[in-house]
Amino acid sequence: GEMGFRLKVGSRSVWGEQFEETLPEGSGVPPKVIISELTAAVERALRYAMYPDPNSPIDSNRALRWALKRCLRSAMEVRFPQTYTRDLLACAWGAGRGAEDRRRRELTQALLLATSPSPLEVAPTISLVRSLLSWIVDLDRAANTDDCHE
Known part of the structure; x- marks a missing residue:
């Protein structure tokens, strides 16, 4: 386990x-990445980024960076389930291998934003996270469909 x-x-x-x-x-x-748990956790972080609790030490930037990191790691986990790394650069590179140009650009952007000390723009970052999350869900669905047909 x-x-x-x-x-x-x-x-x-x-x-x-x-x-x-x-x-x-x-x-x-x-x-194995459990997509329903991933989606729920990332959506919770995005809601927190949109409506931060002023009494909490976690601000919008921290919530967004967590969501970006989780998407990068999950993309790697879904694309290469036998490979494990927490290194964000390795995750972005690995998840992008063989992916469409658009996805590679999104992964690169996610890596840069996740590791940048600068404040993040909430709306565009949420849009990026949701795009990556949708892709990860599609990848997982395709992988599970392939598993069923073997």
């Missing part, structure tokens, strides 16, 4: 037995 995966990729023994080698077979396989 997810905990085994996190332990496998996140643990390194400093002394003694190699802990990650004792985990069950398949622990190194990343957990």
Whole structure:
């Protein structure tokens, strides 16, 4: 499950037995992106960006950056389910391999915005996130359709 995966990729023994080698077979396989959970979480972040809580330390920029990062990582996870990385550059590059030019431009823009210290424009960033999210949902649907026909 997810905990085994996190332990496998996140643990390194400093002394003694190699802990990650004792985990069950398949622990190194990343957990599958659950699209309904992804969509709900990203839409929650976008609502927060549109209507930030003035009493919260999380502002619109932080919510938008989280949504952009989540989309970049999810695109990579859906395109290459056996590959795991949290590196945003690797995610943007990997997810863009073989994708349409428009999607590669969106991934590049998402990477730049997610890592920029400058304030984000809310409406255009939300539009970008929704476009990427729609693409990720379509990719997942296509992957699951292909799985059903194998």
